[in-house]
Amino acid sequence: MESSKVIQAIYNDDDVLLSAVKKVKSEKHHIEEIYTPFPVHGLDKAMGLAPTRIAITSFMYGCVGLTVSILMMNYIMIEDWPQDIGGKPSFSYLENMPAFVPIMFEMTVFFAAHLMVITFYLRSRMWPFKNAENPDPRTTDDHFLMEIPVNGNENEVKKLLKETGAVEINLVDKDH
Amino acid sequence: MYTFSNRLKIGSIILIVAGLLMVTYGFMNSHKSLEDVKIMLAEEASAHGGGHGDAHAETATHDEGHEEISGHGESESHAGEEAGHGDEHAEHVMHQIHNRPWAALYVAAFFFMMISLGVLAFYAVQWASQAGWSPVLFRVMEAITYYLLPGAIIVVGIALVAGDHIFVWMNPEMTNPESPEYDALVDGKSSWLNLKGFVIRAIIFIGGWSFYRYISRKLSLAQDQSSDNKNFVKAFRWAAGFLVFYIYTSSMMSWDWIMSVDPHWFSTLFGWYVFASMFVSGITTIALISIYLKSKGYLEFVNDSHLHDLAKFMFGISIFWTYLWFSQFMLIWYANIPEEVTYFVTRIEDYKLPFFGMLAMNFIFPLLLLMNSDYKRIPWFVVMAGLVILVGHYVDVFNMIMPATVGDRWYIGIPEIGSVLLFLGLFIFLVFTALSKVPLLAKRNPFMKESEQFHY
Numbered sequence: 001m002e003s004s005k006v007i008q009a010i011y012n013d014d015d016v017l018l019s020a021v022k023k024v025k026s027e028k029h030h031i032e033e034i035y036t037p038f039p040v041h042g043l044d045k046a047m048g049l050a051p052t053r054i055a056i057t058s059f060m061y062g063c064v065g066l067t068v069s070i071l072m073m074n075y076i077m078i079e080d081w082p083q084d085i086g087g088k089p090s091f092s093y094l095e096n097m098p099a100f101v102p103i104m105f106e107m108t109v110f111f112a113a114h115l116m117v118i119t120f121y122l123r124s125r126m127w128p129f130k131n132a133e134n135p136d137p138r139t140t141d142d143h144f145l146m147e148i149p150v151n152g153n154e155n156e157v158k159k160l161l162k163e164t165g166a167v168e169i170n171l172v173d174k175d176h
Numbered sequence: 177m178y179t180f181s182n183r184l185k186i187g188s189i190i191l192i193v194a195g196l197l198m199v200t201y202g203f204m205n206s207h208k209s210l211e212d213v214k215i216m217l218a219e220e221a222s223a224h225g226g227g228h229g230d231a232h233a234e235t236a237t238h239d240e241g242h243e244e245i246s247g248h249g250e251s252e253s254h255a256g257e258e259a260g261h262g263d264e265h266a267e268h269v270m271h272q273i274h275n276r277p278w279a280a281l282y283v284a285a286f287f288f289m290m291i292s293l294g295v296l297a298f299y300a301v302q303w304a305s306q307a308g309w310s311p312v313l314f315r316v317m318e319a320i321t322y323y324l325l326p327g328a329i330i331v332v333g334i335a336l337v338a339g340d341h342i343f344v345w346m347n348p349e350m351t352n353p354e355s356p357e358y359d360a361l362v363d364g365k366s367s368w369l370n371l372k373g374f375v376i377r378a379i380i381f382i383g384g385w386s387f388y389r390y391i392s393r394k395l396s397l398a399q400d401q402s403s404d405n406k407n408f409v410k411a412f413r414w415a416a417g418f419l420v421f422y423i424y425t426s427s428m429m430s431w432d433w434i435m436s437v438d439p440h441w442f443s444t445l446f447g448w449y450v451f452a453s454m455f456v457s458g459i460t461t462i463a464l465i466s467i468y469l470k471s472k473g474y475l476e477f478v479n480d481s482h483l484h485d486l487a488k489f490m491f492g493i494s495i496f497w498t499y500l501w502f503s504q505f506m507l508i509w510y511a512n513i514p515e516e517v518t519y520f521v522t523r524i525e526d527y528k529l530p531f532f533g534m535l536a537m538n539f540i541f542p543l544l545l546l547m548n549s550d551y552k553r554i555p556w557f558v559v560m561a562g563l564v565i566l567v568g569h570y571v572d573v574f575n576m577i578m579p580a581t582v583g584d585r586w587y588i589g590i591p592e593i594g595s596v597l598l599f600l601g602l603f604i605f606l607v608f609t610a611l612s613k614v615p616l617l618a619k620r621n622p623f624m625k626e627s628e629q630f631h632y
Contacts, residue, residue, distance in 0.1 A: 086510060086511070101506065
């Protein structure tokens with residue numbers, strides 16, 4: 001392993017963290033990861049992360065849900081067991097479509113929501129019985145942690161982080 | 177300060193004049209006598225190519241629809257009478273042809289009044305909720321609501337002058353038990369649907385809305401000059417009170433001014449459905465006028481996040497409109513009760529294109545065009561989507577009024593386009609006059625700083 005050493009700087013305020021991120025980025029240092037107890041507005045933009053594509057997956061899952069609901073209702077109510085409800089014999093999907101719209105809507109939402117959440121967990125590498133990657137338990141309470149890999153510029157980075165208002169700076173050997 | 181450019185002013189006057197000419201032409205052209213109509217019907221029947229049987233069958237189906245829908249007081253027995261049948265049908269068609277310019281004028285007048293009323297409600301919501309993002313747009317909203325008083329008076333004026341050309345229940349014969357045109361259902365509703373009540377309610381509606389409009393504008397302007405927030409607090413209270421008044425009156429207004437064109441039919445959801453229509457049209461108009469002003473170099477404090485929020489509202493309320501439209505449609509379709517379902521039967525049979533076209537324009541277009549978050553910040557994209565939404569909601573009003581007044585004799589022709597141009601011109605003239613009266617920034621609003629720095 002080449003560079004397994006990282007500097008972990010801990011902050012205790014999200015505004016301080018946000019300005020620190022901007023400073024570190026402007027000094028052209030790479031930020032490996034940031035751990036926060038709650039979502040910090042604008043952090044992704046400051047870190048220069050690519051915009052999320054989860055909305056696109058959500059749209060696709062919604063389309064899948066819509067298709068599934070149409071096929072399902074067509075099989076249940078038209079092909080397999082047509083029923084005469086309110087004088088409307090179910091021999092044509094299109095003619096009975098208004099009755100199926102609530103189902104089509106619900107299935108679209110159901111698929112989009114659930115599959116989007118599952119996708120999010122998988123993409124974030126979170127699954128049952130997985131050990132937390134979280135380096136410091138305080139980041140689940142009230143502290144913010146920024147992780148910067150070091151390539152021999154340890155002192156320079158430490159000095160910079162001190163200036164940005166970090167309350168604690170540790171050099172950690174990450175064994176992969 | 178915005179100055180009303182001469183080009184726009186002349187443009188709006190040209191629209192008014194052209195509209196007036198076309199409306200006049202529409203009225204002159206609609207004076208068809210019974211003989212003319214008979215000749216026209218005969219020509220149509222032969223042009224259809226079918227034999228006598230076909231043409232006759234068609235006439236019969238029309239009559240079934242008209243009996244329920246327009247309720248021109250025809251007796252139920254007429255379907256059986258073979259001899260007088262042709263004459264009666266021709267007379268009916270003649271009435272529909274006479275109604276058309278009135279109905280076209282009314283649809284356009286209502287549509288522009290509805291935009292203004294929707295904006296007034298949106299404006300009151302902003303005050304009542306103490307929204308932080310929107311104060312930069314307050315002057316645009318106030319200017320649009322300037323059209324409300326003249327617009328609403330015009331709507332009621334047309335309704336009263338047109339009388340039973342649009343509202344069949346205004347024909348006194350319908351509540352007279354001696355008359356052959358007596359209609360028991362209309363008579364039963366006459367404690368609400370009578371001319372005196374109609375006028376009194378209209379005065380209450382218009383008076384209440386205009387009063388709130390006047391007082392909120394006054395407080396908003398006074399806030400600019402003051403050194404404390406007293407005016408703001410007062411405006412907040414008035415807005416909350418107005419919203420309660422608006423919830424009731426907007427719903428009753430839709431019964432009076434729209435639903436009563438079909439006096440046999442009713443829907444308990446109708447008020448909300450019309451509300452959704454006016455709300456989305458109003459928000460769209462705010463977005464369009466803001467984009468226009470920004471393109472002319474005004475409203476420099478409006479950024480693309482404000483546009484984004486307006487587009488989100490356009491998207492959301494379009495879906496809300498569809499939800500209400502479908503809730504109304506599905507229950508009636510499912511229950512299939514004759515007196516209710518005729519409303520949609522005529523629309524699907526005689527108005528297939530506007531009926532389904534409106535659904536596409538008001539639901540599918542905004543859904544697909546405005547779904548992507550980035551597109552909501554691109555002005556020309558919002559303008560395109562906005563125009564589709566506005567046309568869609570014009571057609572929505574068209575579908576509410578026309579089937580009851582002109583039946584299957586509808587067409588988007590000179591009377592309809594002329595009416596739209598006339599009221600569009602008037603709307604532009606009044607709104608931009610109001611815009612040019614005061615500075616475009618409500619500078620002392622306590623949320624102004626938040627609004628100017630608003631970002632998504």
